[in-house]
Amino acid sequence: METAYSSQLYRKIVCRCLAVALWSLLILTLTHWPADAAITESFLQVPYADKPVHFALYFVLGWLTWYRRSPRTAEWGAFLLFAAADELTQPWFARTADLLDWCADGLGLAAALVAADLLNRSRRPLDCKYERDKGAKP
Numbered sequence: 001m002e003t004a005y006s007s008q009l010y011r012k013i014v015c016r017c018l019a020v021a022l023w024s025l026l027i028l029t030l031t032h033w034p035a036d037a038a039i040t041e042s043f044l045q046v047p048y049a050d051k052p053v054h055f056a057l058y059f060v061l062g063w064l065t066w067y068r069r070s071p072r073t074a075e076w077g078a079f080l081l082f083a084a085a086d087e088l089t090q091p092w093f094a095r096t097a098d099l100l101d102w103c104a105d106g107l108g109l110a111a112a113l114v115a116a117d118l119l120n121r122s123r124r125p126l127d128c129k130y131e132r133d134k135g136a137k138p
Contacts, residue, residue: 066117
């Protein structure tokens with residue numbers, strides 16, 4: 001028999017997986033869409049202007065994955081491979097692969113992993129205290 005807690009947990013897992021999948025699809029769409037010449041010319045006048053965008057896209061990907069759960073380095077490695085595949089397939093769509101873009105992707109993932117881990121650690125004492133107090137009899 002399914003409990004309300006397991007049903008709620010299942011919905012959370014499905015929602016998280018769906019959010020990660022949709023964000024990954026957005027990343028692939030944005031990084032493989034043929035560049036508009038007008039936007040590219042004005043955007044590329046600033047050196048390395050696309051690196052913060054790569055960082056932010058992959059930070060959000062990591063945050064969606066690791067928020068309120070323990071980060072796993074195996075997932076980080078899988079996302080680095082995803083980022084590498086993302087970069088390596090861009091020439092097929094009239095884009096350029098760039099090692100620095102991949103580094104910005106990895107830094108965004110690392111920052112998300114650290115931020116989620118710090119937030120999770122800061123929440124644990126409160127969660128444990130809540131569980132302890134919830135179980136206490138008045």
